[in-house]
Every structure is written in C-alpha cells, then in structure tokens.
Amino acid sequence: MKHLQSFLEEKPRLRFIFTGGKGGVGKTVSAAVLAYHFASQGKKTLIASLNPVHSLTSVFGQDLSGGRNKPIQGVPGLFAVEVETSETVERYRDNIANRVREFLKWSDIPVDSKPFVDIAATNPAFEESAMFDKMMDVMLSEGEGYEVIVFDTAAVANAVRLIGLSKIYGLWLGRMIESRKEALSLRMQLSFRKEKVMEEVKKDPMLADLLAMNDRFTQVKGLLMDPEKTAFFFVTLPLTLPISVVKRFISTVRTYDIPVGGVIVNEVIPAEVAEKATGDEYMQNKYHEQGGYMQTIQQDLGELVRAYVPLYPNEVVGLERLRELARDMFDVGAPLAVSYGD
Ligand SMILES: Nc1ncnc2c1ncn2[C@@H]1O[C@H](COP(=O)(O)OP(=O)(O)OP(=O)(O)O)[C@@H](O)[C@H]1O
Ligand SMILES: [Mg+2]
Incomplete structure (x- = not known):
C-alpha cells in the first residue's frame, strides 16, 4: 500500500492523469485536487473537462466555460x-465529411456524400469518437507547454471506454491504410508508366x-501505455455499485495495458462523526x-488504495x-488500512 503522495513522488515524469469511476463518486473533485496539487508544486498544469x-x-467556483484554457484565479500555474x-x-x-467527399471523388463514385456522413454522425459512438479525437489533440498539441494535464471525463463516455474504442480505431485505420495501398498498387499494375504512378x-x-x-x-497510445507518463486513478465510495464499477474498470484497463495509478476511496464517514451521533x-x-x-475494498483493492477521503x-x-x-487526500499520516470495531 502506498499513499498518493509517495506514489506521485516516485513518478516525477507523470504528465497525463485520468480519473474514472461510477457517476457522482467524486471524479471531478479528485481531478481538481490532483491538478491543484501539481500546480502547487510549481508545475504548469491544465485540467481539461471532456464531459x-x-x-x-x-468545483472551482469561477467561470471556466467558453472552451478556452483559462487561468484559475488563486492558484498560480493552474489552467x-x-x-x-x-x-x-x-x-x-x-473532418469526416471532407474525408468521405475526397474518397468518393477519388473513387469516381458520382454520389452525394451527405447521406454517408449523416449515417456516420448519427452513430451513438460518434460523440465519443469526437471527444477521443479532441483528447488526442490536447495530449499532442493543444496541451503543449503544460507539464501536467489532468482529464476529467464523463461516467458513461468513460476514459476506459475511450481506450477500448482506441483499439478498434487502430484496427480500422490499419485496414484503411492497407486497402488504400492495394487500390493504389492496382492502379500501378494497370499503368504503363510506373514511375508516374509512383509519384502519384x-x-x-x-x-x-x-x-x-x-x-x-x-503516439497517443504510446503515451497512454507508459506508466512513467500516464496514471489512471479510480474513485469509489464505500458502497457496492461503485466498488464493482472500479473493479471492472481496473480489469479492463489492465487488458489494454493502461497504467493504474490507484484507487481513491471517497466519502468515508469518519469514526469520530459516527461515535458522536x-x-x-x-x-x-x-x-x-x-x-x-x-x-x-481492503480485500479486493487493498494494494491499490492511495487515500481515504472523509x-x-x-x-x-x-x-x-x-x-x-x-489536505485529506494527501495526508501521509492517515492510515491506509482502516480497522473497524465490528
Ligand atoms: N468527500 C466528499 N464529501 C462531501 N461531498 C462530496 C465529497 N466528494 C464529492 N462530493 C460532492 O459530490 C458530488 C459529486 O462529486 P463529483 O462531481 O466530483 O462527482 P463525479 O464523479 O465527477 O460526478 P459525474 O459522474 O456526474 O461527473 C458533488 O456535489 C461534490 O461536491
Ligand atoms: Mg464529473
């Protein structure tokens, strides 16, 4: 078992932080606290909400809407x-519309591209794909100049699902590239002037x-699978459903070789509060x-617990x-194994 503080000290090059878990368990507040922590250490930090x-x-009590990186008043270095x-x-x-249009034009298929694009865009996973694409942008270009980027993602379109999606995305891309190459080489075989086609x-x-x-x-996949650069933290409450959601996420994440940062147990009723009441x-x-x-939690997730938050x-x-x-999440004096009288 390792406190959040010691875990992070051992990973000074961490750059991409994610929080996952069931709806309403405290993913956003945990992401905010982690971002606050990195900024307080003098690291220029961006917290990006993809919900x-x-x-x-x-959570920050200030207007952060508008889709642009905004500095957080009161926390230097945090955006x-x-x-x-x-x-x-x-x-x-x-973007997709342009690709489809170009493909149809290239293949000399004289049809309207709009219905194809409409079908793609009404796919329920379209929004998730769009958000994943945006996340890649933030990781590779928009987040340039930030030492740490903390992502706050929705419960449903969970980061883990995004990674799962990424595997399909990769397969799809590989296929597309192969078939494109095949089509082009077919053209080459049919042509007498090979050099000219090669140029094409x-x-x-x-x-x-x-x-x-x-x-x-x-590139993104490489970053996400690097345990020195990426950590996924899972947030749970001491309740059945959030615990099983976290367990499921952890096993999914592991099958994709995504590094698990640990588990944060949130909303724990403190003993002294219960004793008083x-x-x-x-x-x-x-x-x-x-x-x-x-x-x-101790039996199933024990080693991974990084903090108990009251x-x-x-x-x-x-x-x-x-x-x-x-203060509570980074309290190194707090016990990581809680003993219960009854
Ligand atoms: N330890 C805590 N004590 C009391 N209230 C808390 C605690 N942690 C979180 N909350 C409150 O619980 C609510 C849910 O927290 P938060 O928005 O971070 O959850 P979430 O997992 O991001 O939810 P969603 O799935 O809707 O994105 C918020 O109102 C937050 O202020
Ligand atoms: Mg949230």
Whole structure:
C-alpha cells in the first residue's frame, strides 16, 4: 500500500492523469485536487473537462466555460478548459465529411456524400469518437507547454471506454491504410508508366491523411501505455455499485495495458462523526454498512488504495473546500488500512 503522495513522488515524469469511476463518486473533485496539487508544486498544469455537462466551473467556483484554457484565479500555474461538446462534434463531423467527399471523388463514385456522413454522425459512438479525437489533440498539441494535464471525463463516455474504442480505431485505420495501398498498387499494375504512378502514390492525399492519423494515434497510445507518463486513478465510495464499477474498470484497463495509478476511496464517514451521533439511527446504520464495504475494498483493492477521503458535511465547491480535500487526500499520516470495531 502506498499513499498518493509517495506514489506521485516516485513518478516525477507523470504528465497525463485520468480519473474514472461510477457517476457522482467524486471524479471531478479528485481531478481538481490532483491538478491543484501539481500546480502547487510549481508545475504548469491544465485540467481539461471532456464531459457533455461540465462541473469545473462549480468545483472551482469561477467561470471556466467558453472552451478556452483559462487561468484559475488563486492558484498560480493552474489552467482549466471545459471543452464544448457540440463544437467538438461539429468540427469532427466536418473532418469526416471532407474525408468521405475526397474518397468518393477519388473513387469516381458520382454520389452525394451527405447521406454517408449523416449515417456516420448519427452513430451513438460518434460523440465519443469526437471527444477521443479532441483528447488526442490536447495530449499532442493543444496541451503543449503544460507539464501536467489532468482529464476529467464523463461516467458513461468513460476514459476506459475511450481506450477500448482506441483499439478498434487502430484496427480500422490499419485496414484503411492497407486497402488504400492495394487500390493504389492496382492502379500501378494497370499503368504503363510506373514511375508516374509512383509519384502519384506519394502525393496521394488520402493515403497521406490516413498515415498521419495513424501516426498521431500510435503516439497517443504510446503515451497512454507508459506508466512513467500516464496514471489512471479510480474513485469509489464505500458502497457496492461503485466498488464493482472500479473493479471492472481496473480489469479492463489492465487488458489494454493502461497504467493504474490507484484507487481513491471517497466519502468515508469518519469514526469520530459516527461515535458522536449515537442517537442517530440513520448514521449508525450507514456507518455499520460502511464497515462491511471497507473490508471488501481492503480485500479486493487493498494494494491499490492511495487515500481515504472523509465525507464532508457540505459539497466540495470553491477553492477553500478543494484545499481541505487536498489536505485529506494527501495526508501521509492517515492510515491506509482502516480497522473497524465490528
Ligand atoms: N468527500 C466528499 N464529501 C462531501 N461531498 C462530496 C465529497 N466528494 C464529492 N462530493 C460532492 O459530490 C458530488 C459529486 O462529486 P463529483 O462531481 O466530483 O462527482 P463525479 O464523479 O465527477 O460526478 P459525474 O459522474 O456526474 O461527473 C458533488 O456535489 C461534490 O461536491
Ligand atoms: Mg464529473
């Protein structure tokens, strides 16, 4: 078992941080605290929200909307961006439309490209693909100049699913490149002037485009699979469903060779709070129930637990609360194995 603080100290080159877990467990506040931590260490940090519904504005208590990197007032070196989903999807759609048009033009297929693009864009995974594409942009170019980039991703379009998607994406790209090469070499065989066709192959815009996509994708994959550069943190509550979601994510992530940073157990009712509330039946029940789940966590995720964060009487909104959470999450004196009386 290792505290969050020691884990991060051992990984000074970490650059890409992700938080995952069931809906509402505290992924955004954990991402915010991690980003705050890196910035406080003097590292220029960007926290990027890739959710359809953003909550960074609320967590930091300042307006971060507008889809641009904005400095966080009160935390030098910390910047945030709430990526506009509709804008991102629209741009991605235009890109795809161009590709389809070009493909049809090249193949001399005299049909309207619009229906093809519409079919692609109504695919339920289209928005996720668009957000994944945006994430690649942030990792490779838009995030340039930032030492650390923390991603806050939605529960449904979870980062893990994005990586899963990335595998299919890679296969698809490989196929496309192969078939493009085949088509071009077929042209070459049919032609008498081979050198001329060879030149054409080199200039072929679609092949160049596919190769560039593949290159970009391979780069991102390399970064995501590098345990010195990337860490996925999973957030859970001491409750059945969030625990099973985290367990499932961890096994998925491992099959894709994505490095697991650890588990943060959030909203733990502190013993002293339960002890004080002797007459409160609801609190006593919750606390008793929590004891069982804490045992499950220790058995199933024990080695991976990096912090236990207490349940606060209020929501985590604004910098003051975030600082309090940061103190608790990075408290090296706190026990990592919680013992329960009953
Ligand atoms: N330790 C805590 N004590 C009290 N409230 C908390 C704690 N951690 C998080 N919260 C509150 O719980 C709510 C959910 O937190 P957060 O938005 O970070 O979850 P999430 O996993 O990002 O949710 P979503 O899946 O909707 O993105 C917020 O209102 C937050 O302020
Ligand atoms: Mg969130």
